Each structure stands twice: as C-alpha cells, then as structure tokens.
Amino acid sequence: MDKRSHMIAGATRAFEAQGFRGIGVDAVLAPSGASTRTLYKHFGSRDGLVLAVLEQRHQDFMARLNDEGADPVGKLFDALEQWLAEHGARGCMLLRARSEYAGANEAIVTLVRRQKEEFEHEIGQRVAAALGHPDPALARQVWLLFEGATAAASVSDLSIISAARQAAKVLVEAARTRTP
Amino acid sequence: MDKRSHMIAGATRAFEAQGFRGIGVDAVLAPSGASTRTLYKHFGSRDGLVLAVLEQRHQDFMARLNDEGADPVGKLFDALEQWLAEHGARGCMLLRARSEYAGANEAIVTLVRRQKEEFEHEIGQRVAAALGHPDPALARQVWLLFEGATAAASVSDLSIISAARQAAKVLVEAARTRTP
DNA sequence: TGCCATGTAAAACGATCACTTTACATTCGC
C-alpha cells in the first residue's frame, strides 16, 4: 500500500475515535507515521485529507454491500452489523463530518449529501429486487431504519441491528401483501 | 429570563449551526452578549456550558411530547416535524455532542446515553398505550425510525418525517394483528 | 449611604492550532 493510502487509513482511525474538529494534524498523522510535509504535498490541506477520508470510507462501505442473492434487503443489515463489529459503533462517519463542518466547509456537506443519495439509490434497487417492482416509498423507510440503526448503535448495543432488520422485514412483507 | 438561561440559549444556537468543537468561546458567547468572565463564573469551563446546553435541550424536547391523546406514537413524529421546522434539521444535537466528545469528555458521553434511555422509555410508554400492552421490541423499532428520521432529515427534506410516521404506523398495525 | 453581587470590557497567559520552511536521507529509473 502506498503512503497516501496509509495516511487515509490512519486518519480514518483517528477521526473515528476523536472526531474531526477536536484533533490536531499531529494526532491525525500519528497512526500512519507521516510527516506534516507529506500531508500538504498529498492533500493540500487538512480539509483535503478529510475529503479523501470520506470518499474512501464511502467506497469501502459500498463495496461491502456487493454480495447479492436471496433477501437483498436483509443483507443490508447483515453488512451493517459486521461493519459495526469491526469498526465500532460511533455513528455514521459521513454524517458526523457533515454536522461538524456545516457552516465551515461546504464541499464536505455537498459530498456527504451526494453519498447518501447514492446509498439510498442502492437500497432502492434492493427493495425493487425483493418486491419484483420498484417502491421508492418503501426504500425510504428501509433507509430510515438503516440510518436509525447506525445512530442508535452508538448509545445502545449491536442487537439493535437485528431489531432494524426485523422491522424492515415487516415493512417489506406489508408492501408485498398490499400490491401482490 | 436570567443571564444563565440567555447564555445557554445563545450557545445552543451557536453549537447547532457550527458544531461543538469547531467554534471558539467568543463565538459561543456572542449570541447572548455575555463576557468570558461570566461564562466561567456560571459554568466553570467551556465543557460545563456544553453539559448545561445538552441538559436544557433534552428537557425542551421532552416537554414537547407532553400532549397525550389519540395516536400517541404518531404524535411523536408530529412533534419531531415541528421541532425540525423550527430548529433546522442538522441531526440530533445530543448524538452530535456524543460523537464530538467521545474520547475527550466522558461526562458528556454518559449524559447522552442516559438521555437516550429516557427517551426510549418514553416511546415504550406510548407504544404500550397504542397497543394496550407493553411491547419493548416494537418500541425499539419505533425508536429506530425516530433516530433515522432525525439523521436522514439533515441530508434529505422534511417529508422524510412522514415516511417515518407511516412506517411506524405499519409496524404498530402489524404488532396489533399479531397479538390481538 | 455603603456594600456585595452581578455584569461588561479588555488585556494577558501559555498552549495548541494549521501550515511553511529548511535540512537531510532514501530510493529508483536512466
């Protein structure tokens, strides 16, 4: 892995544990052992590194969702459960960045909005696969459960993910019987 | 209103717009016009003010939920919709504080966890009222929808709250037919 | 009247911030 990727991975860990604004560049670079000079060569600024971290984080998570098969909606929550078990449950890093940089860095706010639209679209495809036809309203509801589970897990325990998966199942089943 | 309440109200607005860590004490005190000396007389430290803001915010929101009546679960989302229309949708301030101060101020993390437990308990009472008997699993699911709606509204529009209310209705109805 | 509580204004504290610069080591294609 090249230096740039190392820096992104290390910075991701630092931001995840301590937030984005409440940490200095030295602490951000410590996990990767990079110097501040290398930071500004590669990313131009601290905020440039933040943007790179968010891009990578979104790609990494979306890549986890790739295994299609039976119960595509339920697999969403399987992936979330595994992800949170690995990374720890501290709330969605993208939304955390959005709220910390609101009013300070519009590029970050815009990026996160676009990423969430992309994610909601992915859920829409899975809902359509489960139902046999698209159902944007149901997709939104499943998305709500997903974001709720991610947020709630930071103040609860991981069993909350199963509650979300079960709720999604009930909603999908209700939609199926409504339009059979 | 006394000075202390003014400072809390002003600081709440500042934190809401710009986050907790990415803002200096001068900007926090600007809305109330208080001096830094008064800040440290009343709250001891910047973090002390943050704690007071979070306590007040939780009490204010819980007070909004007090009107009981028909459809106690649906009224949760009515209150949320009204709240977000007034305050703007930037994610739950309590969870935002939790994630920004994780690893830096344990008192804040502990406070938010307790507040969320209290809120989940309130939902449990409403679910019991709607169903005629307690259903902790359903209460958890409604809570998920609530937190999901709060989070999602920051990157979507307020119509997402209606989607959450509708999903909660479906879940309650499913629970009702399951155990009639 | 006199006094204490409560407030603002403003300067100063050392620490830390994001960022730049200088100096030097290493690797690699040519």
Added chain:
DNA sequence: GCGAATGTAAAGTGATCGTTTTACATGGCA
C-alpha cells in the same frame, strides 16, 4: 553514478484556543 522524486525530522510562522486577571459599571438590599 546521478538527478528527480519521495520521504522524515524539526524548527518556526502567526493565529487562535481556553482560561485568568485587572479594572470598572450597575443594581438591589442592609
């Protein structure tokens, strides 16, 4: 073997951070 690229180490930039301090104004209560 040599120059260019890429890296670390470390000092220094001015700005801003949270906090303390000094000085002074105001008000209600004894």
